[in-house]
Amino acid sequence: MLVYLIRHAHAVPEGPALADEHRYLTEKGRAVAHKVGKKLLEKSVELDALLTSPLVRAVQTAELLAASLGFDGEVQAVGPLSPGVAPQVIAERLGGFGRSIAIVGHEPTISMLGALLVSRPSFPPFRPGQVSLVDNGLPAWTLPTDTMEFDQLMLA
Numbered sequence: 001m002l003v004y005l006i007r008h009a010h011a012v013p014e015g016p017a018l019a020d021e022h023r024y025l026t027e028k029g030r031a032v033a034h035k036v037g038k039k040l041l042e043k044s045v046e047l048d049a050l051l052t053s054p055l056v057r058a059v060q061t062a063e064l065l066a067a068s069l070g071f072d073g074e075v076q077a078v079g080p081l082s083p084g085v086a087p088q089v090i091a092e093r094l095g096g097f098g099r100s101i102a103i104v105g106h107e108p109t110i111s112m113l114g115a116l117l118v119s120r121p122s123f124p125p126f127r128p129g130q131v132s133l134v135d136n137g138l139p140a141w142t143l144p145t146d147t148m149e150f151d152q153l154m155l156a
Helices: 027-042 056-069 087-091 109-117
Strands: 002-007 049-052 075-077 100-105 131-135 138-143
Touching: 002 056, 002 109, 027 056, 027 138, 049 056, 056 075, 056 100, 087 109, 100 109, 109 131
Parallel strands: 002 100, 049 075, 049 100
Antiparallel strands: 002 131, 131 138
């Protein structure tokens, strides 16, 4: 199974007039999500499923990635990807979504899910828009958005 772990792209800050769950992508966040999708397309990434947290910024990131990748399936908002839900909940369900799955979520849950998938105590934290591939339980590569270059995913 190929699992592409993705943190949502850059979002507006939370504040008195905007609750966390309503935060949306900034212009930079939209551009990053689009660029990440194009880089994944260049790497010939094909998905069976694209799952996302139901929070606005994650859904927007997933939709922009889907458009850039040419993914014609449904972007599925999944409650267990919400912040604060234990990563075991979604990990137990992954097999039912296919062989190649992208997951858009939040820190620290997305890195906790990575650690769980590679059976390690920790996983490198994600920056906004960053992607890391876990290939059959093994760390493969990561795409940091500051360089937009694929790097080997190194675990401590």
